[in-house]
C-alpha cells in the first residue's frame with residue numbers, strides 16, 4: 001500500500017450490450033511514474049481508467065494497488081488513494097459554488113468542515129483558481145472548469161491521479177497551463193489522451209491501446225517513431241515532429 | 244439560443260441569484276422554510292370565497308422578493324408559466340357555483356367567480372413566495388435546511404439530483420434541437436422522428452446521469468451530500484420567524500383590510 005504500485009492483471013470487460021471494451025489488459029505502474037495511455041476512439045482507455053478507480057467491475061482479471069485488490073470491499077481505501085479527473089468537467093461539478101465543490105471530496109473522507117475548507121483553498125491555489133472560489137461552477141469557461149475539477153480531486157490528497165483526456169476542448173493557453181501543472185505533480189499519473197505532444201511533455205512512458213488490449217509499451221520517443229503502429233491505432237506523430 | 248436553452252438558463256438563474264449576498268440569502272434556510280410553511284398554512288386555511296382578507300398576505304412574497312433582490316420580471320415569467328394549472332383547477336367553479344353573493348353593499352356576484360378569484364390569488368401568493376425563497380436560498384442550501392429540519396437524507400439528496408438532472412436532460416435536449424436545425428430540420432418533427440429523438444435524448448441523458456453519479460462516487464459520495472457551508476442560526480433568524488408568524492396570526496385573527504380602512508378614514512364607520 002505504502003508504495004502505491006498500481007497493477008492491472010488481465011483485465012477484461014464487455015458492456016451489457018455485448019461490446020467488448022477490454023480484452024486482457026495487463027501492465028504495472030511504479031510509484032511516481034507518469035504514464036500515458038493512447039489509442040483511437042473506442043480503444044478502451046476510459047473503460048480502463050474507470051476500472052482502475054473501482055467504478056466498474058471487471059468481468060475477468062483484477063486491479064491491485066500495492067497489495068490491495070480493488071473490489072467493492074476496498075472502496076474506502078481506493079477513494080483515498082486514487083483521484084479520477086473525468087473527461088467532461090461538467091459531469092464532475094455538482095455543488096453550487098466552486099469552493100463547496102472542491103471541499104466535497106475531503107468532507108466525504110470524513111475531515112472536519114474547517115479542514116475541508118482549508119484543503120479546498122490549498123487545492124484551488126495549486127491550480128491557480130483561488131479567485132473563482134465563490135462562483136457557481138456552471139458559468140466558468142472550459143479551462144476554468146477543468147482546473148476546478150482537478151482541484152476537487154487533488155484536495156482529497158490522492159497518491160495516484162487518473163486523467164481522462166485532460167486537454168480535450170481546451171484552448172492553447174489553458175492546455176499549456178494544465179501541462180505545467182501535471183509536470184509539477186509528484187503523484188503517480190496515468191493520463192488517457194490523444195494529445196501526443198502532451199505525452200512528450202508530461203509522460204516518461206506510453207501504453208498504446210487497440211481493441212481493448214495493450215499493443216505497445218515503451219518510452220514516448222521510441223513508440224511515436226513506429227509509424228505503422230500509430231497509423232493502425234488512428235494516431236499521428238506529435239505535431240512538433242511534423243513539418 | 245433555442246427556446247429550451249433560454250428556459251433552462253432562466254431556471255438556472257434561481258441558483259445564480261441565490262449565490263449573491265442579499266438580506267434574504269444571509270438568513271438561515273431553516274428560518275425561511277419554517278416561515279414559508281406557516282405562510283402556506285395561513286393562506287390555505289381561509290374559507291374558499293375569501294379574497295379581500297387574503298390581500299395582507301401579499302406583503303410576505305413582496306418582502307421576500309425585495310430582501311432577496313429577486314427580479315420581478317423573473318418571478319412574473321415563472322408565475323405565468325405555472326398559471327395555466329391554477330386556471331385549470333379553478334375554471335369549473337363559476338360554472339358549478341352560481342349562487343349570488345354580496346361583495347359589498349349592493350354589488351352581488353356569482354359565488355363561483357369569487358372562489359375562482361380566490362384560487363388564483365392563493366396560487367399567486369404561494370407560488371411567488373416559494374419562488375422567491377428558492378431564488379433567495381438556492382436549491383443546495385434549501386435541501387441542507389430541509390435535512391436539518393428532519394427530512395430524510397434520501398429525499399433531500401434525490402431532490403438535488405432531480406434539480407441537477409433537469410439541467411442535464413434539458414441541456415441534451417437543447418443540443419439535439421440545435422443539431423437538428425443545423426442539418427435543416429424545420430418546423431415540428433413528425434411522430435416517427437419525434438419518437439427517435441426522444442429515445443435518443445433519454446439514452447444520452449441516462450449516460451450523462453451515470454457519469455455524474457460515478458464522478459460523485461469517485462469523490463466518496465455515500466448518499467449524503469455534505470457541504471462546508473454549515474447552517475448557523477442567528478438572532479436575525481429568530482426575529483424573521485417570530486415577526487412573520489405574528490403577522491400571519493394577526494392577519495388571520497382580525498380582518499386587517501377593515502382595520503386599515505378604519506384607520507385611514509379616521510376611525511369612522
Ligand SMILES: Nc1ncnc2c1ncn2[C@@H]1O[C@H](COP(=O)(O)OP(=O)(O)O)[C@@H](O)[C@H]1O
Nearest residue numbers: 015017019021040041042043044045046047048
Ligand atoms: N456505456 C457503454 N455502453 C456500451 N458500450 C460502451 C459504453 N461505453 C463505451 N462503450 C464501448 O466500449 C468500447 C471502449 O470505449 P471507451 O473505453 O470509451 O474507449 P476510449 O475511451 O478509448 O475512446 C467502445 O467500443 C465503446 O463504443
Ligand SMILES: [Mg+2]
Nearest residue numbers: 045046047164
Ligand atoms: Mg474515452
